Amino acid sequence: MPEVDGFEVCKKIRQRTNSPILFLTARGAESDKIKGLMIGGDDYIVKPFSLGELHARVYSHLQREERQKNSAKDSLGFSINYSLRTVHYNGVEIVFTKTEFDIIELLSTHPNMIFDREKIYSSLWGL
Structure with a gap:
């Protein structure tokens, strides 16, 4: 370009x-x-x-x-809205960067898995 x-x-x-x-x-x-x-x-x-x-x-x-789309998760006062890419705790929004939210999404949608740094990089960015 x-x-x-x-x-x-x-x-x-x-x-x-x-x-x-x-x-x-x-x-x-x-x-x-x-x-x-x-x-x-x-x-x-x-x-x-x-x-x-x-x-x-x-x-x-x-x-x-x-x-x-239209998917959300609520647990222990936390509310994660995946389509809006927002996180609330007890009704208060917590602002995250895109990368931080991507990590939250990965971990919250795989609650019984353990991720090391390399697995997170690989899962999110194919590195």
């Missing part, structure tokens, strides 16, 4: 929507992948990739979005 890089575009899009953002890029350095995911990207796909892989990743993100 000549005038603005994909990272800046991602930041601007993420300010307006929670829709999935996928990077399709030739930049395969680990630092680029981490930056893209940490600023709000949902997936980071490095060229070359097959159309089958792209289709599967897009489908996975859309399925996740569909599952999150």
Whole structure:
């Protein structure tokens, strides 16, 4: 992208929507992948990739979005609304970044699983 890089575009899009953002890029350095995911990207796909892989990743993100519609979880004073991406404790909203909420969502939707750092990275960002 000549005038603005994909990272800046991602930041601007993420300010307006929670829709999935996928990077399709030739930049395969680990630092680029981490930056893209940490600023709000949902997936980071490095060229070359097959159309089958792209289709599967897009489908996975859309399925996740569909599952999150109208889904919420309430427990011990906490209320997590996955479609609105909000968390309340005893009626008071707690504000989280996108990445923090992604981690909360992963852990709260898999209550009986143990995740180490690598598993969280892999589950959320495919690293």
